Amino acid sequence: MRSSVIVFPASNCDRDIAVALEQISGSKPDMVWHGETSVPSSDLIVIPGGFSFGDYLRSGAMAAQSPIMKDVISKAKAGTPVLGICNGFQVLVESGLLPGALMRNRDIKFICKDVFLNVERNDTIFTRKYAAGETVKYPVAHHDGNYFASPDVLAEIEDNGQVAFRYASEDGEVSEADNPNGSLNNIAGIYNKELSVLGLMPHPERLISAELGGSDGVLMFESLVEAFA
Amino acid sequence: MKARITVTLKNGVLDPQGKAIEHALSGLGFEGVDEVRQGKMIELSLADTDKTVAEARVKEMCEKLLANTVIENYAIEMVE
Numbered sequence: 001m002r003s004s005v006i007v008f009p010a011s012n013c014d015r016d017i018a019v020a021l022e023q024i025s026g027s028k029p030d031m032v033w034h035g036e037t038s039v040p041s042s043d044l045i046v047i048p049g050g051f052s053f054g055d056y057l058r059s060g061a062m063a064a065q066s067p068i069m070k071d072v073i074s075k076a077k078a079g080t081p082v083l084g085i086c087n088g089f090q091v092l093v094e095s096g097l098l099p100g101a102l103m104r105n106r107d108i109k110f111i112c113k114d115v116f117l118n119v120e121r122n123d124t125i126f127t128r129k130y131a132a133g134e135t136v137k138y139p140v141a142h143h144d145g146n147y148f149a150s151p152d153v154l155a156e157i158e159d160n161g162q163v164a165f166r167y168a169s170e171d172g173e174v175s176e177a178d179n180p181n182g183s184l185n186n187i188a189g190i191y192n193k194e195l196s197v198l199g200l201m202p203h204p205e206r207l208i209s210a211e212l213g214g215s216d217g218v219l220m221f222e223s224l225v226e227a228f229a
Numbered sequence: 230m231k232a233r234i235t236v237t238l239k240n241g242v243l244d245p246q247g248k249a250i251e252h253a254l255s256g257l258g259f260e261g262v263d264e265v266r267q268g269k270m271i272e273l274s275l276a277d278t279d280k281t282v283a284e285a286r287v288k289e290m291c292e293k294l295l296a297n298t299v300i301e302n303y304a305i306e307m308v309e
Binding site: 057061094100101106146148150 | 249294299
């Protein structure tokens with residue numbers, strides 16, 4: 001699997017994702033600086049976590065206007081899969097590749113902890129190695145992860161099966177008690193309509209071996225590797 | 230020509246920072262304060278001389294970058 005990781009000023013999970021991609025796919029991703037105008041031909045483009053441009057104006061707003069994003073958007077629209085993690089998710093909604101917005105957390109606090117998530121569907125290139133209805137543990141580390149969409153957009157996302165992950169309890173129960181940030185419908189990650197673009201707030205790349213506290217993130221990258229084998 | 234843009238969260242969109250400010254005001258003894266909303270103000274100078282043209286450009290800036298219209302409203306005030 002050939003992948004590219006877009007690097008913005010103040011991205012800080014670019015190395016984590018590079019390690020995860022290399023460990024699981026066996027090949028190093030191309031690291032692409034935001035000032036470039038074209039992404040090398042890739043099976044997967046990743047927009048990593050961090051605080052691109054210091055979260056100025058709104059998280060992800062400045063990065064969404066970076067020169068490289070024109071090519072990311074055009075390649076995404078032509079079908080190249082894109083994965084946006086944390087700040088990457090914020091960049092994807094700001095660039096219009098995914099619907100909705102990510103607002104300040106409900107309790108205004110930065111949240112850094114492990115959360116449980118229901119994998120809503122296991123028939124996509126990102127989740128095909130997960131079991132149907134599986135609940136996984138990924139860490140979150142964000143200040144602006146409160147997913148919002150207007151009622152009609154939210155209904156459309158739900159009807160289309162675009163919800164990728166929902167915050168849940170360890171045994172998979174979805175309730176407000178396990179919603180860390182106030183996200184509507186406990187949404188932690190969504191797909192575009194074509195299921196080729198995924199944005200999520202939690203970090204699968206941070207739990208890829210027992211030494212890191214868990215390996216629930218591995219299956220996402222194994223899914224992608226299998227999809228592009 | 231100068232423009233002053235006020236960006237606020239839309240009605241119906243929860244504003245946790247506004248809520249926190251409201252609680253803090255109440256804690257300070259300011260009674261009867263409700264519906265506190267926090268926003269941001271952006272000022273910029275334009276080379277334009279035609280006010281209508283300038284305002285149209287600022288509106289485009291708001292739509293493309295300065296506001297996220299999924300969650301925010303904006304108001305433009307042109308200042309001579």
